Amino acid sequence: DAEITQSPRHKITETGRQVTLACHQTWNHNNMFWYRQDLGHGLRLIHYSYGVQDTNKGEVSDGYSVSRSNTEDLPLTLESAASSQTSVYFCASSATNNEQFFGPGTRLTVL
């Protein structure tokens, strides 16, 4: 069965370190998305991609970057982790109908 996976599921890091969160989908979807979810803010879009070599900024992109070298993967990098980036991160993918399928999430703590 097709699926979308994220790793790691939990991560604790220190302020200033670079962190990369992995997202892998086997749906063969062109569209992929990264969200963060925080109490009081709901799901907020960080970055998204409509295909290989395409990346776009979402509403909360400062301090984050993505790259898309193949259809299956969209890794999210925190260049220099900050305590404000402590959150739960979700990756999602969709076909053109925009019905998004979400991964299980990564809980990131920045100390």
Add this chain to the structure above:
Amino acid sequence: EDQVTQSPEALRLQEGESSSLNCSYTVSGLRGLFWYRQDPGKGPEFLFTLYSAGEEKEKERLKATLTKKESFLHITAPKPEDSATYLCAVWLQGAQKLVFGQGTRLTINP
């Protein structure tokens, strides 16, 4: 600015007590409205897509409806396993992305 507002923030019901969740939106152009269910510690799970005013979709005890300004998720005779956070999201014209509301946390007591 495009906005999606869900109400109430939290709702407690007794098993079998029917109710509705609301999702109102102010957007420049709506291409579709999505409902998701999210269980604690998990990613959102797709429930419904609605594309035009007057459209209705049903799945087990859930029915979603859409008007020009809002959507309702009706829950009929709910069971404890329906307890979850329900999220709505709008698909804006000209964009392949969704704008989410903050969700309604639903608790069904046995």
